Amino acid sequence: MKVLVTVAEVSEVDEAFEVSGTGIDERYLEYDLNEWDDYAIEEAVGLSEAGVADEVVAVTIGPERSEETIRMALAKGADRAVRIWDDALADQDLLDVGTKAELLARVVEEEEPEIVFTGVQAADDAFGATGVALAERVGYGWAAVVNAFDLDASGGEASVHRELEGGIEELTDVSLPAVFTIQTGINEPRYASLRGIRQAQRKEIAPKMLSDLGLDADAVKGELELTEMYVPETESDATLFEGSAEETAGQLAELLREKGVVA
Amino acid sequence: MSPSVLAVAEHRQGELRDASFELVTAGRELADDLGGDLHLAVIGGDTEGFAEELSLSGVDAIHTVAYGEEFNHDVYTQAVVTMAEELEPAVVLMPNTVNGLDYAPAVAERLSLPLVSDIVGVSYTDRFVTTREMYGSKVETTVEVGRESVALTIRDGEWEPTEEPGEPSVDEFDVEIDEDAIGSSVTGFEEVAGGDVDIADAEFLISVGRGIEEEENIALIEELVEATGATLSASRPIVDNEWLPKNRQVGQSGKSVTPTVYLAIGISGAVQHVAGMKGAETIIAINTDPNAPIFDLADYGIVGDLFEVVPALIEEFQ
Numbered sequence: 418m419k420v421l422v423t424v425a426e427v428s429e430v431d432e433a434f435e436v437s438g439t440g441i442d443e444r445y446l447e448y449d450l451n452e453w454d455d456y457a458i459e460e461a462v463g464l465s466e467a468g469v470a471d472e473v474v475a476v477t478i479g480p481e482r483s484e485e486t487i488r489m490a491l492a493k494g495a496d497r498a499v500r501i502w503d504d505a506l507a508d509q510d511l512l513d514v515g516t517k518a519e520l521l522a523r524v525v526e527e528e529e530p531e532i533v534f535t536g537v538q539a540a541d542d543a544f545g546a547t548g549v550a551l552a553e554r555v556g557y558g559w560a561a562v563v564n565a566f567d568l569d570a571s572g573g574e575a576s577v578h579r580e581l582e583g584g585i586e587e588l589t590d591v592s593l594p595a596v597f598t599i600q601t602g603i604n605e606p607r608y609a610s611l612r613g614i615r616q617a618q619r620k621e622i623a624p625k626m627l628s629d630l631g632l633d634a635d636a637v638k639g640e641l642e643l644t645e646m647y648v649p650e651t652e653s654d655a656t657l658f659e660g661s662a663e664e665t666a667g668q669l670a671e672l673l674r675e676k677g678v679v680a
Numbered sequence: 681m682s683p684s685v686l687a688v689a690e691h692r693q694g695e696l697r698d699a700s701f702e703l704v705t706a707g708r709e710l711a712d713d714l715g716g717d718l719h720l721a722v723i724g725g726d727t728e729g730f731a732e733e734l735s736l737s738g739v740d741a742i743h744t745v746a747y748g749e750e751f752n753h754d755v756y757t758q759a760v761v762t763m764a765e766e767l768e769p770a771v772v773l774m775p776n777t778v779n780g781l782d783y784a785p786a787v788a789e790r791l792s793l794p795l796v797s798d799i800v801g802v803s804y805t806d807r808f809v810t811t812r813e814m815y816g817s818k819v820e821t822t823v824e825v826g827r828e829s830v831a832l833t834i835r836d837g838e839w840e841p842t843e844e845p846g847e848p849s850v851d852e853f854d855v856e857i858d859e860d861a862i863g864s865s866v867t868g869f870e871e872v873a874g875g876d877v878d879i880a881d882a883e884f885l886i887s888v889g890r891g892i893e894e895e896e897n898i899a900l901i902e903e904l905v906e907a908t909g910a911t912l913s914a915s916r917p918i919v920d921n922e923w924l925p926k927n928r929q930v931g932q933s934g935k936s937v938t939p940t941v942y943l944a945i946g947i948s949g950a951v952q953h954v955a956g957m958k959g960a961e962t963i964i965a966i967n968t969d970p971n972a973p974i975f976d977l978a979d980y981g982i983v984g985d986l987f988e989v990v991p992a993l994i995e996e997f998q
Contacts, residue, residue, distance in 0.1 A: 646822075
């Protein structure tokens with residue numbers, strides 16, 4: 418059985434930053450593997466180690482820089498990777514859900530995995546929708562916000578828990594092939610070993626342009642336009658305690674006594 | 681296309697969820713902008729009872745689909761798509777809840793609509809203009825839609841729920857659910873936040889977040905808990921790392937708490953966390969980042985290093 422895992426490189430913002438135009442100035446950004454995808458990779462690699470998955474393929478949409486991120490997936494045990502990028506993609510401020518789903522769908526159609534794992538959302542744009550949109554586009558089943566995954570490979574079905582609000586989990590059976598969007602906490606993502614990192618250098622990352630996927634630039638012209646980005650006005654009316662750690666702790670202790678929660 | 685809005689109600693285990701009443705408010709505002717009607721879809725469960733409860737001011741029509749007891753994304757997708765094809769609304773409005781995330785993208789795909797998820801604001805004059813957050817609420821963005829119809833999901837808690845009764849028409853919507861196309865089945869529910877301590881009962885919660893950095897540092901917070909007689913709780917990353925059990929988690933997917941004092945240590949205040957603790961009487965935050973969203977909510981705060989402040993605080997109570 419083949420397992421595909423989608424991986425996104427996300428940008429993270431420093432504590433202090435400036436917005437320039439509709440983006441954050443590059444100086445204040447750091448790039449990292451999307452946290453949710455780390456759990457998705459672990460779930461995929463787990464199936465490989467259990468002898469269920471014959472091959473784990475990681476796929477990402479991102480510029481050359483993002484190879485560093487996708488190598489993390491390879492170092493953790495994915496067998497090979499596909500990276501989609503194109504000048505037409507670089508020109509977009511905001512890739513909408515439909516565009517991402519279309520790009521990934523082409524890879525799914527080529528690879529024909531039985532299981533696709535994605536993170537629930539990406540930490541930067543947080544649309545939280547690509548996995549389910551992808552499933553719909555390729556005609557797979559799906560389950561979103563999965564925090565426990567149990568596979569019956571011979572029965573062609575997965576029993577999952579979906580993490581609902583308020584400490585309730587929904588128990589759902591999903592027929593394969595299917596896409597599962599993975600919630601944090603489902604497993605414990607491994608650190609990449611030195612050996613894994615060395616091996617990852619030799620694994621294939623196949624670059625794909627739009628033309629390789631049978632698409633042209635029109636396919637990535639989304640229908641959403643990012644027109645403004647700004648730091649929301651702070652609504653803080655908190656009383657801030659100032660001074661050294663001892664001084665602030667002293668004021669806080671006094672407050673807690675006043676509130677009657679500490680004797 | 682008609683200038684109407686179709687909003688999809690949400691229920692679980694026999695009860696309408698708050699999101700349904702917030703959708704009515706958001707949906708009415710958009711319908712007013714568009715100069716059209718607000719339709720509600722009620723799918724599964726006690727549709728008659730739900731329709732009665734949702735007969736609210738501003739709702740023009742309620743369409744019910746009596747199929748199944750609980751949410752099933754394949755049923756919801758089919759029902760909403762069929763309804764949208766008949767009503768041709770300008771907006772299909774859904775909640776950005778866990779279940780919303782499980783069918784809204786499929787609805788948008790099947791109807792070939794652009795999807796803007798997790799919006800915190802929206803208006804329409806000559807085009808749809810939505811407000812979203814990015815980078816963990818550090819920035820807000822304006823996203824405009826280049827189409828005359830759109831699928832939107834709204835963030836919980838951003839619109840006041842509508843409670844005032846109204847008199848919408850109610851009809852049973854005729855939709856043939858294709859059972860062969862149902863690829864998933866809900867087999868039950870499980871409550872996971874049980875255990876020895878119920879943080880929902882605590883009067884004084886000391887809550888720890890990602891700022892604690894390492895598992896062994898939890899001991900420092902436990903020492904403070906011991907010294908003050910408080911109850912220990914945590915934000916999601918701590919529970920994901922299994923440094924504390926699930927029954928200690930405060931937030932959207934954990935517990936909602938209402939203590940007299942909530943002391944948040946090393947917690948940035950992500951929206952999912954805030955959902956669970958905003959009901960506290962007094963909120964106090966200790967965080968190194970003065971821009972952390974938790975300070976927007978806090979009544980008192982210390983911008984400082986928890987590894988200096990907490991030991992000093994322990995000393996105060998020893």
